Amino acid sequence: MKWQGRRESRNIEDRRGRSKARAAGGIGGVGLIAVLVVGYFLGIDVTPLLQDQGGGQVVASGPMTAEDEAAGKFVSVTLADTEDVWAQVFKEQLNRQYTPATLVLFKGATSSPCGGASGASGPFYCPGDKKAYLDTDFFVTLERELGAKGDFAAAYVVAHEIAHHVQNELGFLAAANAVRAQVSQAKSNAISVQIELQADCFAGIWARAAQEKFASIDRADLEEAVNAARRIGDDTLQRNAGKRPNPHSFTHGTSEQRSRWFVTGYQSGALGSCDTFSSNEL
Ligand SMILES: [Zn+2]
Numbered sequence: 001m002k003w004q005g006r007r008e009s010r011n012i013e014d015r016r017g018r019s020k021a022r023a024a025g026g027i028g029g030v031g032l033i034a035v036l037v038v039g040y041f042l043g044i045d046v047t048p049l050l051q052d053q054g055g056g057q058v059v060a061s062g063p064m065t066a067e068d069e070a071a072g073k074f075v076s077v078t079l080a081d082t083e084d085v086w087a088q089v090f091k092e093q094l095n096r097q098y099t100p101a102t103l104v105l106f107k108g109a110t111s112s113p114c115g116g117a118s119g120a121s122g123p124f125y126c127p128g129d130k131k132a133y134l135d136t137d138f139f140v141t142l143e144r145e146l147g148a149k150g151d152f153a154a155a156y157v158v159a160h161e162i163a164h165h166v167q168n169e170l171g172f173l174a175a176a177n178a179v180r181a182q183v184s185q186a187k188s189n190a191i192s193v194q195i196e197l198q199a200d201c202f203a204g205i206w207a208r209a210a211q212e213k214f215a216s217i218d219r220a221d222l223e224e225a226v227n228a229a230r231r232i233g234d235d236t237l238q239r240n241a242g243k244r245p246n247p248h249s250f251t252h253g254t255s256e257q258r259s260r261w262f263v264t265g266y267q268s269g270a271l272g273s274c275d276t277f278s279s280n281e282l
Contacts, residue, residue, distance in 0.1 A: 001078075001152050002216040008076035009083060011100050013131070016072070016107040017064055064107070071136035071154075072105055078155045079103050081216070082162040085209040093271050101165035102131045103158070123157055125164035127173050132161040148231040150224030152217065156203055156262070157228065163202035167195065176277070186248045194276040196252040197261040200229055201274035204265025222266070229258040257282055 083100045090098040104110065109118045113128030122141075123134040134157075142148045142157065167173045176195050180188040207225060211217040230236065233255025235245035245254075252258065265274055276282060 001221050003077040006077045007080045009079035011102045012076050013104045078158045081210050085206050104133045125161045127168045146231045148228035152221035152224035153228035156225040159203040159206045163199035189251050192251040193253045198274050198276040200258050201261040201265035204262040208266045208269045226259045229262045230255040233258050
Protein backbone atom coordinates (compact mmCIF):
# COMPACT_ATOMS: atom_id res chain seq x y z
CA MET A 1 0.00 0.00 0.00
CA LYS A 2 1.29 3.42 -0.93
CA TRP A 3 0.92 5.53 2.19
CA GLN A 4 4.06 7.58 2.77
CA GLY A 5 3.56 11.31 2.37
CA ARG A 6 -0.22 11.00 2.05
CA ARG A 7 -2.89 12.85 4.04
CA GLU A 8 -3.19 11.91 7.70
CA SER A 9 -6.40 11.97 9.69
CA ARG A 10 -7.11 14.58 12.36
CA ASN A 11 -9.21 12.09 14.27
CA ILE A 12 -6.34 10.33 16.00
CA GLU A 13 -6.12 10.47 19.77
CA ASP A 14 -2.56 9.48 20.55
CA ARG A 15 -2.29 8.23 24.12
CA ARG A 16 1.10 6.66 23.60
CA GLY A 17 3.93 8.10 25.62
CA ARG A 18 1.59 8.86 28.51
CA SER A 19 0.52 5.27 28.88
CA LYS A 20 3.54 4.10 30.82
CA ALA A 21 2.32 5.32 34.21
CA ARG A 22 -1.09 4.00 33.40
CA ALA A 23 0.27 0.57 32.57
CA ALA A 24 2.48 0.54 35.62
CA GLY A 25 -0.51 1.64 37.69
CA GLY A 26 -1.72 -1.89 37.57
CA ILE A 27 -4.45 -2.22 34.99
CA GLY A 28 -2.61 -5.50 34.46
CA GLY A 29 -4.45 -8.77 34.50
CA VAL A 30 -7.60 -7.21 35.93
CA GLY A 31 -7.90 -4.79 33.03
CA LEU A 32 -7.42 -7.61 30.59
CA ILE A 33 -10.14 -9.70 32.18
CA ALA A 34 -12.42 -6.64 32.10
CA VAL A 35 -11.99 -6.16 28.39
CA LEU A 36 -12.76 -9.80 27.76
CA VAL A 37 -16.00 -9.83 29.74
CA VAL A 38 -17.45 -6.32 29.33
CA GLY A 39 -20.14 -6.70 26.73
CA TYR A 40 -20.12 -5.87 23.09
CA PHE A 41 -16.85 -4.25 22.43
CA LEU A 42 -16.00 -5.39 18.96
CA GLY A 43 -12.48 -6.54 18.60
CA ILE A 44 -10.18 -8.91 16.88
CA ASP A 45 -10.73 -11.95 19.04
CA VAL A 46 -7.33 -13.17 20.11
CA THR A 47 -8.63 -14.88 23.24
CA PRO A 48 -7.48 -18.33 22.15
CA LEU A 49 -4.04 -16.92 21.52
CA LEU A 50 -3.94 -15.37 24.99
CA GLN A 51 -4.91 -18.65 26.59
CA ASP A 52 -2.27 -20.37 24.58
CA GLN A 53 0.32 -18.07 26.04
CA GLY A 54 -0.84 -18.51 29.58
CA GLY A 55 -2.96 -15.40 29.24
CA GLY A 56 -3.53 -12.30 31.22
CA GLN A 57 -0.02 -10.92 31.29
CA VAL A 58 0.03 -7.35 30.14
CA VAL A 59 3.42 -6.21 29.01
CA ALA A 60 4.11 -2.70 30.26
CA SER A 61 4.81 -0.26 27.49
CA GLY A 62 8.29 1.00 26.79
CA PRO A 63 9.37 4.29 25.23
CA MET A 64 8.17 5.26 21.76
CA THR A 65 10.33 3.83 19.01
CA ALA A 66 10.81 4.77 15.35
CA GLU A 67 8.58 1.79 14.50
CA ASP A 68 5.84 3.17 16.74
CA GLU A 69 6.04 6.54 15.00
CA ALA A 70 5.84 4.94 11.56
CA ALA A 71 2.97 2.67 12.61
CA GLY A 72 1.09 5.69 13.97
CA LYS A 73 1.52 7.53 10.65
CA PHE A 74 0.43 4.47 8.72
CA VAL A 75 -2.73 4.14 10.83
CA SER A 76 -3.42 7.85 10.45
CA VAL A 77 -3.18 7.69 6.64
CA THR A 78 -5.36 4.56 6.57
CA LEU A 79 -7.91 6.26 8.82
CA ALA A 80 -7.94 9.29 6.49
CA ASP A 81 -8.60 6.90 3.59
CA THR A 82 -11.57 5.39 5.44
CA GLU A 83 -12.96 8.89 6.08
CA ASP A 84 -12.80 9.84 2.40
CA VAL A 85 -14.20 6.52 1.24
CA TRP A 86 -17.08 6.31 3.72
CA ALA A 87 -18.04 9.94 3.14
CA GLN A 88 -18.34 9.09 -0.56
CA VAL A 89 -20.16 5.78 -0.05
CA PHE A 90 -22.64 7.32 2.40
CA LYS A 91 -23.34 10.15 -0.03
CA GLU A 92 -23.63 7.97 -3.13
CA GLN A 93 -25.45 4.97 -1.67
CA LEU A 94 -27.43 6.45 1.23
CA ASN A 95 -27.57 10.16 0.48
CA ARG A 96 -26.39 10.97 3.96
CA GLN A 97 -23.39 12.39 5.72
CA TYR A 98 -20.72 10.25 7.34
CA THR A 99 -19.48 11.27 10.79
CA PRO A 100 -15.98 9.87 11.29
CA ALA A 101 -14.81 7.87 14.30
CA THR A 102 -11.90 8.77 16.53
CA LEU A 103 -9.06 6.28 16.65
CA VAL A 104 -7.18 5.96 19.93
CA LEU A 105 -3.57 4.84 19.69
CA PHE A 106 -2.23 3.40 22.90
CA LYS A 107 0.78 1.46 24.04
CA GLY A 108 0.50 -1.21 26.70
CA ALA A 109 -2.86 -0.45 28.30
CA THR A 110 -5.63 2.13 28.35
CA SER A 111 -9.22 2.55 29.45
CA SER A 112 -12.47 2.87 27.48
CA PRO A 113 -16.19 2.98 28.31
CA CYS A 114 -16.28 -0.63 27.09
CA GLY A 115 -13.68 -1.69 29.67
CA GLY A 116 -9.94 -1.59 30.13
CA ALA A 117 -7.83 -2.48 27.13
CA SER A 118 -4.43 -3.98 26.67
CA GLY A 119 -2.51 -4.46 23.46
CA ALA A 120 -2.64 -8.18 24.09
CA SER A 121 -6.42 -8.18 23.81
CA GLY A 122 -6.34 -6.83 20.27
CA PRO A 123 -7.85 -3.72 18.65
CA PHE A 124 -11.55 -3.02 19.12
CA TYR A 125 -14.33 -0.51 18.57
CA CYS A 126 -16.38 0.82 21.47
CA PRO A 127 -19.88 2.02 20.49
CA GLY A 128 -20.12 3.86 23.84
CA ASP A 129 -17.72 6.61 22.79
CA LYS A 130 -17.54 5.88 19.05
CA LYS A 131 -13.81 5.29 19.22
CA ALA A 132 -11.62 2.54 17.82
CA TYR A 133 -8.73 1.45 20.07
CA LEU A 134 -5.47 0.17 18.70
CA ASP A 135 -2.09 -0.69 20.18
CA THR A 136 0.21 -0.58 17.18
CA ASP A 137 2.22 -3.41 18.77
CA PHE A 138 -0.70 -5.55 17.64
CA PHE A 139 0.70 -5.32 14.10
CA VAL A 140 3.72 -7.27 15.35
CA THR A 141 1.39 -9.88 16.88
CA LEU A 142 -0.53 -9.95 13.62
CA GLU A 143 2.56 -10.76 11.64
CA ARG A 144 4.51 -12.99 14.05
CA GLU A 145 1.85 -14.79 16.06
CA LEU A 146 -1.03 -14.83 13.62
CA GLY A 147 0.90 -15.08 10.35
CA ALA A 148 -0.85 -12.12 8.72
CA LYS A 149 2.02 -10.42 6.93
CA GLY A 150 2.21 -7.13 5.06
CA ASP A 151 1.09 -3.56 5.54
CA PHE A 152 -2.28 -4.19 4.00
CA ALA A 153 -3.03 -6.82 6.64
CA ALA A 154 -2.67 -3.98 9.14
CA ALA A 155 -4.80 -1.67 6.98
CA TYR A 156 -7.51 -4.34 6.89
CA VAL A 157 -7.54 -4.43 10.71
CA VAL A 158 -8.01 -0.63 10.83
CA ALA A 159 -10.69 -0.83 8.12
CA HIS A 160 -12.48 -3.62 10.02
CA GLU A 161 -12.66 -1.61 13.24
CA ILE A 162 -13.85 1.48 11.36
CA ALA A 163 -16.43 -0.77 9.69
CA HIS A 164 -17.88 -1.33 13.17
CA HIS A 165 -18.23 2.42 13.45
CA VAL A 166 -20.05 2.45 10.11
CA GLN A 167 -22.38 -0.24 11.50
CA ASN A 168 -22.91 1.90 14.58
CA GLU A 169 -23.72 4.96 12.46
CA LEU A 170 -26.23 2.89 10.48
CA GLY A 171 -27.93 1.60 13.64
CA PHE A 172 -27.00 -2.05 13.06
CA LEU A 173 -24.98 -2.41 16.25
CA ALA A 174 -27.68 -1.07 18.55
CA ALA A 175 -30.31 -3.30 16.94
CA ALA A 176 -28.13 -6.41 17.05
CA ASN A 177 -26.94 -5.85 20.60
CA ALA A 178 -30.50 -5.28 21.86
CA VAL A 179 -31.35 -8.77 20.60
CA ARG A 180 -28.12 -10.24 21.94
CA ALA A 181 -28.98 -9.06 25.44
CA GLN A 182 -32.11 -11.23 25.47
CA VAL A 183 -30.99 -14.52 23.96
CA SER A 184 -28.82 -17.47 24.93
CA GLN A 185 -25.05 -17.30 24.73
CA ALA A 186 -25.02 -19.50 21.62
CA LYS A 187 -27.54 -17.24 19.83
CA SER A 188 -25.70 -14.14 20.97
CA ASN A 189 -22.51 -15.59 19.51
CA ALA A 190 -24.31 -16.28 16.22
CA ILE A 191 -25.42 -12.63 16.02
CA SER A 192 -21.87 -11.57 16.81
CA VAL A 193 -20.71 -13.58 13.79
CA GLN A 194 -23.24 -11.70 11.61
CA ILE A 195 -21.92 -8.37 12.92
CA GLU A 196 -18.30 -9.36 12.35
CA LEU A 197 -18.80 -10.76 8.85
CA GLN A 198 -20.63 -7.60 7.85
CA ALA A 199 -17.66 -5.59 9.14
CA ASP A 200 -15.37 -7.73 6.98
CA CYS A 201 -17.65 -7.09 3.99
CA PHE A 202 -17.58 -3.33 4.71
CA ALA A 203 -13.77 -3.52 4.91
CA GLY A 204 -13.92 -5.03 1.40
CA ILE A 205 -16.06 -2.11 0.19
CA TRP A 206 -13.45 0.22 1.63
CA ALA A 207 -10.59 -1.62 -0.11
CA ARG A 208 -12.30 -1.40 -3.48
CA ALA A 209 -13.15 2.29 -3.15
CA ALA A 210 -9.67 3.12 -1.84
CA GLN A 211 -8.14 1.33 -4.80
CA GLU A 212 -10.29 3.32 -7.24
CA LYS A 213 -9.88 6.62 -5.43
CA PHE A 214 -6.22 6.65 -4.46
CA ALA A 215 -4.60 3.94 -6.63
CA SER A 216 -2.76 3.07 -3.42
CA ILE A 217 -3.50 -0.64 -3.40
CA ASP A 218 -2.21 -3.40 -5.64
CA ARG A 219 -2.99 -7.06 -6.09
CA ALA A 220 -0.48 -8.23 -3.48
CA ASP A 221 -2.14 -5.89 -0.98
CA LEU A 222 -5.49 -7.55 -1.53
CA GLU A 223 -3.96 -10.95 -1.00
CA GLU A 224 -2.51 -9.69 2.30
CA ALA A 225 -5.98 -8.62 3.43
CA VAL A 226 -7.63 -11.88 2.41
CA ASN A 227 -4.86 -13.82 4.16
CA ALA A 228 -5.30 -11.70 7.30
CA ALA A 229 -9.05 -12.38 7.29
CA ARG A 230 -8.25 -16.10 7.06
CA ARG A 231 -5.68 -15.95 9.84
CA ILE A 232 -8.09 -14.48 12.35
CA GLY A 233 -11.00 -16.83 11.65
CA ASP A 234 -12.31 -18.44 14.84
CA ASP A 235 -11.60 -21.98 13.65
CA THR A 236 -8.00 -21.14 12.76
CA LEU A 237 -7.39 -19.27 16.03
CA GLN A 238 -8.79 -22.14 18.08
CA ARG A 239 -6.86 -24.73 16.08
CA ASN A 240 -3.64 -22.75 16.48
CA ALA A 241 -4.29 -22.71 20.22
CA GLY A 242 -4.31 -26.51 20.13
CA LYS A 243 -8.09 -26.83 20.44
CA ARG A 244 -10.74 -28.50 18.40
CA PRO A 245 -12.82 -25.73 16.76
CA ASN A 246 -16.19 -25.34 18.50
CA PRO A 247 -18.70 -23.58 16.20
CA HIS A 248 -21.02 -22.61 19.09
CA SER A 249 -18.25 -20.54 20.59
CA PHE A 250 -17.46 -18.71 17.35
CA THR A 251 -17.99 -14.95 17.57
CA HIS A 252 -16.29 -13.74 14.39
CA GLY A 253 -16.78 -16.45 11.78
CA THR A 254 -14.55 -19.05 10.21
CA SER A 255 -11.52 -18.26 8.09
CA GLU A 256 -13.46 -19.20 4.97
CA GLN A 257 -16.40 -16.93 5.91
CA ARG A 258 -14.26 -13.96 6.88
CA SER A 259 -12.20 -14.00 3.71
CA ARG A 260 -15.28 -14.64 1.54
CA TRP A 261 -17.28 -11.71 2.98
CA PHE A 262 -14.29 -9.41 2.56
CA VAL A 263 -14.11 -10.43 -1.10
CA THR A 264 -17.91 -10.01 -1.46
CA GLY A 265 -17.63 -6.40 -0.33
CA TYR A 266 -14.60 -5.83 -2.51
CA GLN A 267 -16.24 -7.22 -5.62
CA SER A 268 -19.59 -5.46 -5.25
CA GLY A 269 -18.65 -2.20 -3.57
CA ALA A 270 -22.28 -2.05 -2.45
CA LEU A 271 -23.60 -1.81 1.11
CA GLY A 272 -26.58 -3.94 0.09
CA SER A 273 -24.34 -6.91 -0.69
CA CYS A 274 -23.20 -7.00 2.95
CA ASP A 275 -26.54 -7.88 4.53
CA THR A 276 -25.30 -10.70 6.73
CA PHE A 277 -28.37 -10.31 8.94
CA SER A 278 -30.79 -11.64 6.33
CA SER A 279 -28.41 -13.76 4.28
CA ASN A 280 -29.48 -17.40 4.03
CA GLU A 281 -25.92 -18.54 3.91
CA LEU A 282 -23.24 -16.97 6.01
ZN1 LIG B 1 -14.81 -6.90 14.67
